[in-house]
Amino acid sequence: MSDVKLTIDGQKVTVANGTSILEAAKQIGIKIPALCYDPNLEVVAACRLCIVEIEGSNKLQTSCSTRVKEGMVVHTESEKVVETRKDVLQLLLDSHPNDCLTCQKAGDCFLQKYAYEYDLKFREHDGAMRPELLDTSSPYILKDDAKCILCGKCVRTCAQVSERQVLTFAERGYDTYIACDANQTLETSSCVSCNRCVTVCPVGALVDKRQLSKLRSWEGSSRVVNCKRCDYGCEFEIVSKDNKNISVVAKPPTNGRPLCLKGRLNTELEYLNQPEAPYRKIDGRFEETTWSKALSLDGILEKIEKMDSIKGSTGEE
Amino acid sequence: MITVEKLKKIKKEQRPLLEKRLREIGNVDIKEDGSIVLNGDYYKKQLRIALKNCEIIDPNNIKEYIAVDGYFALADCLSNMSPKEIIEDIKESGLRGRGGAGFPTGKKWETAYSYDDDQKYMIANADEGDPGAFMDRSILENDPHSVLEGMIIGGYAVGADKGFIYVRAEYPLAVERLQIAIEQAKELGVLGNNILGTGFNFDIELRLGAGAFVCGEGTALIESIEGKRGMPRTKIYRTSHKGLWEKPTIINNVETYANVPVIFQKGVNWYKNIGTEKSPGTKVFALVGKVENAGLVEVPMGTTLREIVFDIGGGTQNGKKFKAVQTGGPSGGCIPADLIDTPVDFESLDEIGSIMGSGGMVVMDEDTCMVDIARYFLDFTVDESCGKCVPCREGTKRLLEMLERFVAGKGEEGDIERLERLSNTVTEASLCSLGKTAATPIVTTLKYFMDEYKAHIYDKKCPAGACQALVEYFITDDCIGCGACAKACPVDCISGEKKELHVIDQDRCIKCGACMEACPPKVSAVIKR
Known part of the structure; x- marks a missing residue:
């Protein structure tokens, strides 16, 4: 593939033909704000934050969906771009609950990050807000629709798992929300708690319930481990504080690593000092279960015991 | 075969x-x-x-x-x-x-x-x-x-x-x-x-x-x-x-x-050879609204709005004053009476801030409030936005909320500037044409009918008398005290002795207009102002 030369914010860059402006900028350290973009997901250009100005075009273009062209001159922070970007961000803030003080996502939240970067605040108004719909039905995922910015990342990552496609957009316009199957809860839907959606959610709309109230994102330290459950070796962060491993955080499903509940539970059991009880979904109901059941080890453990006892009784080493 | x-x-x-x-x-x-x-x-x-x-x-x-x-x-x-x-x-x-x-x-x-x-x-x-x-x-x-x-x-x-x-x-x-x-x-x-x-x-x-x-x-x-x-x-x-x-x-x-x-x-x-050089052929329009002959009209491109609205459409109904024509539906703009000689083709309509659109053409007369028209189209767009991109999903909603405040007499200083800025952002940043053109009814009415916006926001008046919250019914000195209005009033807010001037209690009035209808035509003492 041939290379393309272009200029972004005064810096020259050469990238492969077909690269998006956003990715080209990233290569020279320019991070264009984006909420709906994810290199592993289909490009939808929905959040409109990654708009840039291209010389010779009087319309702003989204850098995630616009491909580089030879000789292109791009401005990612021109006055027009910044003013428009601020308005778009403000529109999101105007519908978002002012809950950063207690939100589990605080510190990790992209809406918060960009609001800080562009100096925007929540403002009082008597217009519409998103209805306060909270799905607490799952022991693994907390779904808070009021915080949702409808970027659709969760829908797209869920759709990548064949036979799954649990999450979907429902209603339209301002009333749009993310639904599970045909308006089920996380519990009654076909969701298998793989938590892919949680890993891609840029805000506090989908959070890992097993991290709630344990620690803030900036506390403690973390290291990345690979799951040993299967050959994919999905990545998990082991978060520790005061020399105790407190929680397991799934990393986004990249490079063919799919994520699954069993792997996450396996990692929790392996690393955490005090792992919470596991749950299994049986006929659309979550039920507390044993670790051996949750990890499907029942038969295997019995067999191991049996084999070990045979070994013991025959006196072999 | x-x-x-x-x-x-x-x-x-x-x-x-x-x-x-x-x-x-x-x-x-x-x-x-x-x-x-x-x-x-x-x-x-x-x-x-x-x-x-x-x-x-x-x-x-x-x-x-x-x-x-x-x-x-x-x-x-x-x-x-x-x-x-x-x-x-x-x-x-x-x-x-x-x-x-x-x-x-x-x-x-x-x-x-x-x-x-x-x-x-x-x-x-x-x-x-x-x-x-x-x-x-x-x-x-x-x-x-x-x-x-x-x-x-x-x-x-x-x-x-x-x-x-x-x-x-x-x-x-x-x-x-x-x-x-x-x-x-x-x-x-x-x-x-x-x-x-x-x-x-x-x-x-x-x-x-x-x-x-x-x-x-x-x-x-x-x-x-x-x-x-x-x-x-x-x-x-x-x-x-x-x-x-x-x-x-x-x-x-x-x-x-x-x-x-x-x-x-x-x-x-x-x-x-039909139409104009850049827009050959004809265009079909659905001529509707307050026009005498409503219906489908197909004319060569470049025909003026005047020819369509007056020569074919027969002008406004009941001799009312022609005020504007809206082309292009919810994505289009309102064209004022003084631009009635504009030829209808892609370029000319674009120049004056409206669009050809698929061919909707709504005629408006003096009783049409342009702020309310903008509100009507925004209401439609908000309903029909798919919800995918932020400027359209969130922005049109806020635009509508502002317009709703104006027609309810709750507009404030600085609102016009806010409306202009947000209209611009929605136009600039939306993903598809629905969002990109959603603000056109606002932009064109601001351009051609700014007085009406100001009247709504600063004077709390609707010059066209269309916005219910901003009109009041009033009984003039012509009142003969027949009591027909008081009898017709569904909320009993009209008082007055027989053969004496009657008065409407504005605080209790629900602006239904029943008094105006009940007042004998010869007297016509009830007015809307």
Whole structure:
């Protein structure tokens, strides 16, 4: 593939033909704000934050969906771009609950990050807000629709798992929300708690319930481990504080690593000092279960015991 | 197998029957050149190309379509022209998309033609959704074969063998007549396999929309046909390159297709000489609102708004003062009375801040409040936004909230500036045309009717007397004290002794207007102010 030369914010860059402006900028350290973009997901250009100005075009273009062209001159922070970007961000803030003080996502939240970067605040108004719909039905995922910015990342990552496609957009316009199957809860839907959606959610709309109230994102330290459950070796962060491993955080499903509940539970059991009880979904109901059941080890453990006892009784080493 | 000879035979047999039937009805003039036009003043000033067969032929009888030269253009294209020649002719004719954007049809076809692919598609966009617009509906219901013929010619030109007509389910009659037309065309051999014995195959299927305005947007329409949620795609590729199922796809509006056979029947030069240089041909408008003769009007491009509204439409009703005309539906703008001599073509309307759109034309008189009109269209857009991108989903909602405050008398200092800024952001940053044009009704009314906005916000008055919250009913000294108003008032807020001046308690008044109606016409003491 041939290379393309272009200029972004005064810096020259050469990238492969077909690269998006956003990715080209990233290569020279320019991070264009984006909420709906994810290199592993289909490009939808929905959040409109990654708009840039291209010389010779009087319309702003989204850098995630616009491909580089030879000789292109791009401005990612021109006055027009910044003013428009601020308005778009403000529109999101105007519908978002002012809950950063207690939100589990605080510190990790992209809406918060960009609001800080562009100096925007929540403002009082008597217009519409998103209805306060909270799905607490799952022991693994907390779904808070009021915080949702409808970027659709969760829908797209869920759709990548064949036979799954649990999450979907429902209603339209301002009333749009993310639904599970045909308006089920996380519990009654076909969701298998793989938590892919949680890993891609840029805000506090989908959070890992097993991290709630344990620690803030900036506390403690973390290291990345690979799951040993299967050959994919999905990545998990082991978060520790005061020399105790407190929680397991799934990393986004990249490079063919799919994520699954069993792997996450396996990692929790392996690393955490005090792992919470596991749950299994049986006929659309979550039920507390044993670790051996949750990890499907029942038969295997019995067999191991049996084999070990045979070994013991025959006196072999 | 059908051949041109058989088509000619059908025409020869059917034509006298058609003429006999029409003479009995007596609604048409049959001209010497064989053309049949509807008679009456309303039609005299029109030039009907897309609507030429409407109300003339029986849409359920393919033979009547053949009797007015139907399918002869297709036969000619298939046997005597190469795909390239057809595209050249369409380019040369200057035909532009009638759905609103005015993209050159020939250029679009050429793009799809240029991609070598095993499968290409033709789509007819019949998801007409602008409030008060019914141009496509009329063509589909009265002349479905013209759309089929246009699509088949297009399919042959770009190398597609499959077409979809995406028609809104709210048009049951159009759906029914399309189904009949497709069946009859297949039976006769002008649609399906080996069309007219030329070896060319083309099939057309119907797809019914489920009531989403945004599905009139090309990429959302494609998503919908693919069985997905109707949300516009970001345009990384043109649909003529990668459209339906990632294959080269042509989406044209119903009216555009209806123009295609005529261009080949009458010749490119004939067509080019109608209309203006940059916008050749005619355009169909749905003339509605406070106009004397509401209905469908087809005129050459470049006809002035005055000719359409006054000469054909007969002006406003009941001698009211003409105030504005709104073109282009919810994406369009309000054009004030002093621009009534603007010619109607893509460029001229764009220059004054409005758009051609698909052809909605709403006439407004002195009783229409322009702030309320902007509110009405925004209400529609907010309802129809798909919710995908932030500026449209969130922005239009906030714009509507502002306008709702204005008409309720709750506008504040600085609101106009906020309205302008947000309108600009929604226009600049939205993903698809629905969002990009959503603010046009606001922008144009701000431009031409700023006084009305100021009156609402600063004086808490509605100059047109249309915004209920801002008008009050008042009894003048002309009151004779008959008590009719007090008797009619449903909330008993009118007081006064017999034969003395009556007074309305403004705090309790619900502004229903019953007092005004009850006041004897000779007295007319109740006024709205």
